[in-house]
Amino acid sequence: MQFDLWSKGLASLEAECLVVGIFDESELSEEARAVDSASGGRLGQLVSRGDFPGRSGETLLVTDLPGLKATRVLLAGLGAQKTYGRKAFRKALNAAVTALARTRIASVAFAVARPSFKEVDDYYFGRIVAEVVGSALYRVNDLKTAKKPKPHALESVIAGAVKGSGAAAAKRGLTHGAAIAAAAKVQKDLANLPPNVCTPSYLADQAKALAKAYSSVRVTVLDEAGIRKEKMGCFLAVTQGSSEPPRFIVIEYKGPKAPKAPIVLVGKGITFDTGGISLKDPPNMDEMKYDMSGSAAVIASLTLAAELRLPLNVVGLVASCENMPDGRAVKPGDIVTSASGQTVEILNTDAEGRLVLCDALHYARRFNPAAIVDIATLTGACVVALGAHHAGCMSNDDALARELVDAGQRADDRAWQLPLTEEYADQLKSNFADFANIGGREGGAITAAAFLSKFTQGLKWAHLDVAGTAYVGGTHKGSTGRPTPLLADFLIQRAGR
Ligand code: BES
Ligand code: MN
Ligand code: ZN
Numbered sequence: 001m002q003f004d005l006w007s008k009g010l011a012s013l014e015a016e017c018l019v020v021g022i023f024d025e026s027e028l029s030e031e032a033r034a035v036d037s038a039s040g041g042r043l044g045q046l047v048s049r050g051d052f053p054g055r056s057g058e059t060l061l062v063t064d065l066p067g068l069k070a071t072r073v074l075l076a077g078l079g080a081q082k083t084y085g086r087k088a089f090r091k092a093l094n095a096a097v098t099a100l101a102r103t104r105i106a107s108v109a110f111a112v113a114r115p116s117f118k119e120v121d122d123y124y125f126g127r128i129v130a131e132v133v134g135s136a137l138y139r140v141n142d143l144k145t146a147k148k149p150k151p152h153a154l155e156s157v158i159a160g161a162v163k164g165s166g167a168a169a170a171k172r173g174l175t176h177g178a179a180i181a182a183a184a185k186v187q188k189d190l191a192n193l194p195p196n197v198c199t200p201s202y203l204a205d206q207a208k209a210l211a212k213a214y215s216s217v218r219v220t221v222l223d224e225a226g227i228r229k230e231k232m233g234c235f236l237a238v239t240q241g242s243s244e245p246p247r248f249i250v251i252e253y254k255g256p257k258a259p260k261a262p263i264v265l266v267g268k269g270i271t272f273d274t275g276g277i278s279l280k281d282p283p284n285m286d287e288m289k290y291d292m293s294g295s296a297a298v299i300a301s302l303t304l305a306a307e308l309r310l311p312l313n314v315v316g317l318v319a320s321c322e323n324m325p326d327g328r329a330v331k332p333g334d335i336v337t338s339a340s341g342q343t344v345e346i347l348n349t350d351a352e353g354r355l356v357l358c359d360a361l362h363y364a365r366r367f368n369p370a371a372i373v374d375i376a377t378l379t380g381a382c383v384v385a386l387g388a389h390h391a392g393c394m395s396n397d398d399a400l401a402r403e404l405v406d407a408g409q410r411a412d413d414r415a416w417q418l419p420l421t422e423e424y425a426d427q428l429k430s431n432f433a434d435f436a437n438i439g440g441r442e443g444g445a446i447t448a449a450a451f452l453s454k455f456t457q458g459l460k461w462a463h464l465d466v467a468g469t470a471y472v473g474g475t476h477k478g479s480t481g482r483p484t485p486l487l488a489d490f491l492i493q494r495a496g497r
Pocket of ligand 1: 273275291348350351352353377378379380381383438439444467468
């Protein structure tokens with residue numbers, strides 16, 4: 001996809017389609033007024049007749065308006081002018097691209113009102129347009145045998161007008177936005193695959209492909225013997241009931257002029273979570289194929305760092321296996337020794353994410369990281385606490401938590417900090433081992449983080465629980481690609497944008 005900005009007058013833009021934003025029950029926007037006067041008042045007539053009320057998310061294709069080079073105009077509803085902001089801007093762009101994707105239109109120019117500069121500066125303007133175009137064009141890689149509908153024809157997008165010195169920032173935004181959409185697609189495509197295809201070995205192959213594609217990326221994959229050598233007893237306990245071999249994947253991206261200490265991203269890569277001997281209920285169990293979303297977000301983020309050549313060192317660690325019930329599976333009451341040497345009583349085999357993560361977090365120490373962020377679909381309790389809107393963010397470093405929450409805010413991929421004070425760790429007491437892997441129903445998202453914190457002492461570490469945000473169930477079942485936009489913003493900011 002080709003992205004650009006326009007500088008000529010609206011009327012002389014040569015795109016096949018001009019997208020014009022229309023507010024609900026208010027005056028025409030500046031952009032719409034320009035189109036109106038070029039078309040001899042036709043647009044204003046159409047709107048005042050009530051043919052297009054401008055409700056948020058609605059579109060109407062109008063052909064052959066006079067006075068314009070563009071042969072079509074797509075009206076996009078912006079909703080009420082009073083409340084117009086980033087969300088309505090995104091919604092209008094998304095609706096417009098969705099409508100365009102059903103046509104054969106190849107080139108489009110946007111003439112959609114921008115929210116206030118405070119809400120969307122030139123950089124984020126470009127970034128939002130390119131990101132929304134990319135995400136609206138996403139199609140799931142399904143395995144249906146019916147003939148696929150024709151793919152969209154869109155090739156070129158002119159995002160809008162940006163005056164003077166802002167143009168460079170907007171163009172950088174366009175590049176970054178396209179990379180964020182592409183990275184989110186990496187996450188979605190991996191997560192949407194069936195669990196018999198997206199296995200730990202498959203994830204490892206995807207990581208290796210990344211090293212092939214970018215000379216800045218190096219990948220090392222540990223098999224079961226390698227994992228045993230690292231004494232990852234907790235990880236091994238989770239995988240032991242599965243006949244699918246586990247993989248521990250190390251992805252190292254070295255950026256130009258980067259500070260030495262890397263940012264380490266750690267992903268939960270359970271390619272299917274049955275719960276193990278503590279078996280889950282059958283309804284919606286298929287959704288546990290999404291239990292590798294954290295690791296998909298790590299692979300996606302490393303892709304983005306390499307694609308944008310961010311001046312950072314980033315290490316991605318993926319601990320990947322299945323959680324299955326079996327004659328050899330780990331049992332409630334089993335005690336295992338983690339790579340850190342601490343012993344863990346596994347009271348519930350369904351609390352497996354923290355077991356694979358704790359050994360990966362310990363592995364991260366050898367990189368002397370500037371910061372560690374783990375990403376995991378870790379607890380149902382986090383879904384109860386925050387729903388599908390915010391990821392849970394817990395950290396032993398408030399500044400790092402703040403940084404991630406702010407990144408999520410800017411990226412429209414929000415996270416909310418939950419308290420991680422000492423008391424929660426008391427709930428993990430075990431009579432027989434250093435601690436247990438569960439802490440009861442109360443504060444379940446936090447006790448899971450408290451478990452992880454036992455392995456990150458002395459490190460700047462944050463944990464993102466994305467159980468509620470990484471995918472949606474029901475009729476629109478699918479991966480959301482979250483929290484890749486948040487992580488992208490975090491990395492881009494660390495790189496000095
Ligand atoms: N993968 C699940 C968490 C999950 C639940 C993700 C719902 C997405 C939606 C995790 O491995 C799990 O099973 N957690 C248990 C922990 C409990 C046994 C302490 C849970 O949340 O029930
Ligand atoms: Mn589980
Ligand atoms: Zn799980």
